[in-house]
Every structure is written in structure tokens, then in C-alpha cells.
Amino acid sequence: MTSPSRIGWLLVATALLTACAAPAPVPQAADSSPPPVAEWPRPDTHCASGDILLDAYFETGNLGQCTVEADGSFTLSLIPEDAPPINPSPWYAFRASGAPGAEVRVRLEATRGHIRYWPKTSVDGRSWTPLPAEQVSSAGEKPPWLTFTFELDGAYRWVAGQEIMDTWDYQHRVRVLDEVDGVTARLLGQSVEGRPVYIAETADRPEFLLFVGRQHPPEVTGAIAMRTFMDTVFADTTLAQRFRDRFKLGVVPLMNPDGVARGHWRHNVGDVDLNRDWGPFEQPETRAVIGWVETQEAAGRELRLMIDFHSTWEDLFYTPPKQDDPPDLVTRWLDASRARLPDFPFKHVPSKNLEQANSKNYFYRSRGIPAVTYEVGDETDRAQIRAAAVVFAEEMMRLMLEQPKP
Numbered sequence: 001m002t003s004p005s006r007i008g009w010l011l012v013a014t015a016l017l018t019a020c021a022a023p024a025p026v027p028q029a030a031d032s033s034p035p036p037v038a039e040w041p042r043p044d045t046h047c048a049s050g051d052i053l054l055d056a057y058f059e060t061g062n063l064g065q066c067t068v069e070a071d072g073s074f075t076l077s078l079i080p081e082d083a084p085p086i087n088p089s090p091w092y093a094f095r096a097s098g099a100p101g102a103e104v105r106v107r108l109e110a111t112r113g114h115i116r117y118w119p120k121t122s123v124d125g126r127s128w129t130p131l132p133a134e135q136v137s138s139a140g141e142k143p144p145w146l147t148f149t150f151e152l153d154g155a156y157r158w159v160a161g162q163e164i165m166d167t168w169d170y171q172h173r174v175r176v177l178d179e180v181d182g183v184t185a186r187l188l189g190q191s192v193e194g195r196p197v198y199i200a201e202t203a204d205r206p207e208f209l210l211f212v213g214r215q216h217p218p219e220v221t222g223a224i225a226m227r228t229f230m231d232t233v234f235a236d237t238t239l240a241q242r243f244r245d246r247f248k249l250g251v252v253p254l255m256n257p258d259g260v261a262r263g264h265w266r267h268n269v270g271d272v273d274l275n276r277d278w279g280p281f282e283q284p285e286t287r288a289v290i291g292w293v294e295t296q297e298a299a300g301r302e303l304r305l306m307i308d309f310h311s312t313w314e315d316l317f318y319t320p321p322k323q324d325d326p327p328d329l330v331t332r333w334l335d336a337s338r339a340r341l342p343d344f345p346f347k348h349v350p351s352k353n354l355e356q357a358n359s360k361n362y363f364y365r366s367r368g369i370p371a372v373t374y375e376v377g378d379e380t381d382r383a384q385i386r387a388a389a390v391v392f393a394e395e396m397m398r399l400m401l402e403q404p405k406p
Contacts, residue, residue: 040083041065043263047074052098052152058125059166060093060217062263064108073105080112081264082271088113089265091218093160098152106159107147114142116313117161117218118379123154128163130379162220162378167195167261170214170254173227174198177251180234182244188252189288192269195257197288200230201250207406208248208296210306212289212359215274216266217259219311221376221385226253226309228386229374232393243397248301250292255285275308278362302406305329305396306363306371311378315388316347318373320364321354329399330370336395337388344388 046055047066054074056063064078078090090110098104108115119136120128131148138146150157158164177200178185188199213226230251233240254260258269266273270283277286293303319330334348354361363371374392376385 041079043079049074050098052096052102052104054094054096054104056094056263058093058095059168059261060160060164060263061095062091063094064090064092064111071105073107075107075109077109077111078115081259081262081267084112086112087216087266087273089116089216089218090114091117091161091263091265093158093164093263096150096152096157096159097155100152100154102152103149104152104157105147105149107145109145114144115146116142116378119146119148119159119161120163121150122158122160122164123156125158125164128160162218163224165220165223165260167254167257170198170257171196173253174200177230177234181236183234188292189284191256191258191285192283193258195261197252197255197257197285199250199252199292202244202248204299204301205246205248206301207246207304208250208301209304209400210250210252210289210293210363211309212252212255212306213309214254214260215256215308215359216310217256217262217264218266219309219376221378221380221382222309222311222374223253224382225374225376225385225389225392228389229309229393232390233397239394239397242401246401247304248296250296252289255289275310275358277357278359279357303363303367303369304403305369305400306359307374307396308359308372309374310376312375313378314347314375315345315377315380316349316375318349318351318360318375320360320371321350321352324364325350326368326370327403329403330372333392333395333399336399337392340391340395341388344384346388 044063044066045057046053047063047068049068049072054063054066064076067075069075076092078092080086090113092108096104119131121131122128131150135150136146136148174185177183182202183200185198185200187196189197191197211230214223233243256268256274259267268274268283268285272283274283274285277283281287281290317334322331325331354365360371360373363369
């Protein structure tokens with residue numbers, strides 16, 4: 001009989017011999033596939049603290065990522081729609097509800113850049129008022145955070161970085177323009193998600209002009225200026241009628257309906273800054289507009305001017321370089337407007353970088369025409385924006401009428 005200890009040694013020896021006889025493991029090729037990419041965070045749709053509810057269940061709504069603090073206040077971490085690089089323009093828009101008289105305390109934190117927009121409130125989503133300075137606290141001129149408080153005085157209180165102008169507002173606007181004598185508003189194309197991109201156009205003429213707006217969703221002051229500017233051009237005045245008798249106009253007031261509806265900072269749903277897609281034309285929104293331009297040109301019409309409406313920190317105009325400004329029209333236009341607007345300071349900034357694929361550079365490089373980015377200050381007084389837009393429109397029409405015909 002073999003002893004247990006001897007059996008143990010036999011098992012060990014057998015295992016060692018087996019291991020020695022076994023073939024060496026085949027080296028495995030290194031996994032060359034990229035590591036999984038974490039999903040980019042999405043904003044929250046609602047957040048509750050006690051009896052107070054914040055929600056973003058409406059077009060343009062964006063809460064960021066909401067945290068309820070121990071004291072019952074809300075911290076909203078504002079995140080862009082896509083991973084960087086992206087222009088840091090943190091947008092927020094939400095609705096607060098709760099018992100009348102309840103105090104709502106909010107801290108905004110910019111995960112990229114700084115807080116750009118001063119909070120504005122509304123009780124109906126249409127009429128907006130900036131929060132008083134005593135209700136707001138921030139860290140300097142371009143703060144990474146901002147806190148504010150307000151009381152609920154009804155069923156709802158809307159809060160947003162700018163006045164809300166959603167896609168429904170533009171659809172109403174298109175119907176209004178379509179009723180103007182000599183103006184036809186129609187569907188030009190569709191966005192990535194299938195939302196309509198409209199154009200308002202006037203009768204065919206040998207020369208035409210293009211006006212576009214709202215490529216960047218939060219840039220509402222540019223939209224306010226564009227609306228008044230185009231109202232002046234479509235007005236029943238002698239100057240405007242002479243202007244429309246000579247020039248065909250194409251007006252695309254909302255180029256990025258998906259970004260507006262979703263409360264984006266900058267991009268469309270294709271993850272693209274549309275004002276960097278002039279030339280590549282990878283997105284359906286820019287393709288729709290350039291298709292309209294090329295259709296006019298194929299019919300023998302000549303593009304004479306392009307204006308693109310935007311918003312930034314201050315009132316200014318980006319233009320082609322002065323030395324290349326065809327008949328110096330843009331400089332004369334802005335100088336004539338400045339003479340009529342002594343209380344509305346603005347800058348004229350001739351571009352140095354003509355390589356960026358924005359609308360101004362594209363039309364200037366490809367057509368050699370005056371092409372302008374009309375920038376409006378984020379917090380410029382709204383009445384001043386409208387008054388200045390009337391002057392800019394009138395002086396533009398006068399100077400264009402003075403230009404020799406091709």
C-alpha cells in the first residue's frame with residue numbers, strides 16, 4: 001500500500017512533468033482597437049428640491065447637470081452639447097415652479113469658459129426682464145460661476161441666459177413675412193433632424209443679396225437686430241421699395257433650428273459649428289443655403305452683398321480687409337451709420353484671418369463681394385439694438401442703390 005505522502009509526491013511530480021511538456025503559450029497580438037469612448041454627458045431634464053421643481057421640458061430648455069445642495073439650493077453645471085473643441089458660450093434655460101413666495105437659489109457653473117449671459121426672467125415665456133444686480137453675485141467680469149435668487153410669484157417663472165426665441169416663433173415670423181407684398185416665404189431645406197429651414201425671398205432681379213441668421217443658437221441679440229433690419233428692408237417706404245425694385249433678397253432667419261430647439265451652445269445636431277461649414281458644406285443647413293445661391297447664379301443673377309447676424313460681447317462688424325473691400329462699400333456704410341448713431345458705439349474690425357470657413361470669408365473669397373458679420377452685444381439695450389438696426393438697414397439700402405449696375 002502506497003502511503004499518502006508518497007501519493008502526494010507522485011501528484012506533484014506528475015504536475016511538474018506535465019507543465020514542462022506543455023507547449024509555450026502563443027503570444028497574443030496586442031489589441032489595437034481604440035478604447036471605448038465614454039458617452040458625452042447629457043443635461044438633466046428636471047430637478048427638485050422640496051416643493052420647488054426646475055425643468056427644461058420646452059424648446060431651448062437646458063438645465064445642465066443639476067445638483068441639489070444640502071441647504072436646498074440648486075447647482076447647475078453647464079455642459080456643452082459636444083466634447084471640446086467648442087466655443088464656450090454656456091447656455092441655460094429652465095422653468096421654476098412651486099408655491100408662490102418660495103425662494104429659488106441657483107448657482108451656475110461653467111464647465112467650459114465662463115458665464116456669458118446675465119440671467120433674465122419671465123412669467124409668461126415671452127416678456128423678459130434681466131434680474132436686478134442685487135439678486136446676482138459673480139466672480140468678476142467673465143466669471144466661471146454666478147449665483148442668483150428669485151421668488152416665485154405665480155405658477156411658473158422662466159429663467160434663461162437670453163430671451164427665448166424658439167422655432168415656433170420663427171414659424172410665426174415666416175407666416176408674417178409671407179403676407180408682405182412682394183415677399184414669398186417657403187421651405188428651403190431641412191435640418192439634420194428634419195426641422196424646416198425657411199427662406200423669405202423677393203421677386204427675381206439681375207442682382208441679389210443674402211441675409212442669414214441664428215447659426216449659433218444662443219445668439220439672440222443678433223436675431224433681434226436681424227428682425228428689425230429686415231422689417232426696415234421690407235417696409236412700405238420709398239427707399240425700401242426702390243431697393244426691392246432693383247435687388248432680389250434672400251433671407252434665412254434661422255439656420256440652426258435643431259440647435260435652437262435643443263438648447264445647444266453652438267453646434268447643430270451633426271456636432272458641427274455651422275459657421276465653420278462654409279466651403280466644406282457637410283451639413284444640410286449650409287448646403288440648402290448655398291444651393292439657393294447657386295440656383296440664382298445659374299439663372300444669371302449676381303450676388304452683391306452678404307450679411308450674417310450674430311452676437312458677441314460687444315457691438316461690432318467683422319468685414320473683409322479694408323484694402324480689399326470692393327468699392328470700399330462696407331467702410332462707407334458703417335461710417336454713414338456711425339454719423340447717425342452718436343450714442344451707439346460700435347467697432348469696425350477688418351478680418352485678418354481669411355482661412356476660417358465662416359460665411360463672411362467664404363463669400364468674400366469665392367465671390368469677391370462685401371461680406372459682413374453683424375455682431376450685437378449680448379447685453380446691449382434692446383431698444384438701442386432695434387433703433388440702430390433701422391439706421392444700418394437704411395444706410396445699406398442707400399449705398400447699394402448708389403452702386404453701378406453690373
